[in-house]
Amino acid sequence: xxxxxxxxxxxxxxxxxxxxxxxxxxxxxxxxxxxxxxxxxxxxxxxxxxxxxxxxxxxxxxxxxxxxxxxxxxxxxxxxxxxxxxxxxxxxxxxxxxxxxxxxxxxxxxxxxxxxxxxxxxxxxxxxxxxxxxxxxxxxxxxxxxxxxxxxxxxxxxxxxxxxxxxxxxxxxxxxxxxxxxxxxxxxxxxxxxxxxxxxxxxxxxxxxxxxxxxxxxxxxxxxxxxxxxxxxxxxxxxxxxxxxxxxxxxxxxxxxxxxxxxxxxxxxxxxxxxxxxxxx
Numbered sequence: 001x002x003x004x005x006x007x008x009x010x011x012x013x014x015x016x017x018x019x020x021x022x023x024x025x026x027x028x029x030x031x032x033x034x035x036x037x038x039x040x041x042x043x044x045x046x047x048x049x050x051x052x053x054x055x056x057x058x059x060x061x062x063x064x065x066x067x068x069x070x071x072x073x074x075x076x077x078x079x080x081x082x083x084x085x086x087x088x089x090x091x092x093x094x095x096x097x098x099x100x101x102x103x104x105x106x107x108x109x110x111x112x113x114x115x116x117x118x119x120x121x122x123x124x125x126x127x128x129x130x131x132x133x134x135x136x137x138x139x140x141x142x143x144x145x146x147x148x149x150x151x152x153x154x155x156x157x158x159x160x161x162x163x164x165x166x167x168x169x170x171x172x173x174x175x176x177x178x179x180x181x182x183x184x185x186x187x188x189x190x191x192x193x194x195x196x197x198x199x200x201x202x203x204x205x206x207x208x209x210x211x212x213x214x215x216x217x218x219x220x221x222x223x224x225x226x227x228x229x230x231x232x233x234x235x236x237x238x239x240x241x242x243x244x245x246x247x248x249x250x251x252x253x254x255x256x257x258x259x260x261x262x263x264x265x266x267x268x269x270x271x272x273x274x275x276x277x278x279x280x281x
Contacts, residue, residue: 035087036060042083043073046151050074050173064088071095075152075171097190098172100155100165101266103200104140104184105259107160111139111212127181135211138201140184146176167266192264194242195251197222199259202235216259222251 039060046056051072053059062068063084071081071093078095085092117126117133123145126132132141142161154169155176163176167190177185184200197216201208205217218236230244231251240251240260252260 033064035064038087039063039084042076042080042087044075044080044152044171046075046171046173048075048151048171048173048175050171050175069093074098075173077171098174098187099167099170099190100146100172100174100176101186101188101196102140102146102163102165102184103186103196103198104138105162105198105214105261106134106136106139106212107158107162108142109160110214111136112210123179124181132182136201136208136215137203138182138184138199139212139215141182145179145181146185149175149179151175165266192262193247194245195240195247195249195260195262196242196266197238197240197259198261198266199237202237204236214257214259217257219256221254221256222260225250225254 036057037060040056043056043060049055051059051068051074053062053068056073059068059072063070063072070084070088070090071078073080073084074095076095077097078092081095082092112135113133114130114135115133117129119125119129121143123141123143126141126143131137134141140162142157142163144157144163146163147155147157150170151173152169152171154166154171155163156166158164163185172187172190174187177183177187182200199214199216201212201215203211205219208215208217216236216238218233218238220233222238223231223233227248227250228244228246230241230246232239232241238260247262249262252262
């Protein structure tokens with residue numbers, strides 16, 4: 001009998017507390033703005049944080065409260081911006097689509113290693129061992145941190161241990177760039193116009209030649225070849241001004257290392273293959 005009384009008492013206490021919680025929830029309930037849910041539905045739902053807020057729900061709340069712009073969702077692009085503007089009854093704000101670009105083509109065939117690395121398959125950890133196993137201090141380590149960081153599955157590792165970005169899937173959130181300890185990934189406006197120097201090394205030419213077959217040696221050949229004066233050498237690295245570049249391709253033909261590549265053809269191949277394709281463009 002004592003067990004029955006104990007069970008009944010516990011059940012009664014549970015019912016009492018449940019009733020109290022139900023009353024409290026009803027009494028202290030905070031009405032939510034239905035627009036928040038509508039805005040959240042217009043977002044990709046990746047919770048990537050590229051907007052500067054802790055997830056899509058927080059961003060949606062900020063937009064409704066007027067604390068964030070309707071085009072603040074980078075991965076959502078103009079589609080999300082227009083949908084959000086429709087929900088809020090505002091005019092859609094312009095949104096510039098972005099894409100991640102890997103500024104290195106020194107894959108396992110084109111670049112040298114200092115030593116064999118058998119540690120954790122993580123670029124940050126590998127970087128802690130003598131500054132990384134790559135002879136080029138600015139070259140891709142190829143251990144896939146950027147692949148794991150991408151919420152859109154827009155990056156994969158190529159057959160020669162170099163990340164390849166699917167420009168159609170990439171939302172430009174920037175998480176891959178943040179995950180790279182060597183800062184070789186940049187987030188650029190989407191577009192096919194212009195050429196890029198796919199190298200991040202700031203070492204002197206001779207040093208670059210000793211560690212990588214496709215690295216920029218700052219030889220000035222591309223600078224002299226460019227009729228638009230769109231190329232400059234900055235800290236031992238050629239840099240192309242996309243606003244000036246008219247895609248004539250003269251720089252590609254003059255680049256001895258095959259480091260310059262038209263934006264329209266970046267992705268899908270790597271290392272020697274990519275450089276050769278660039279030279280044929």
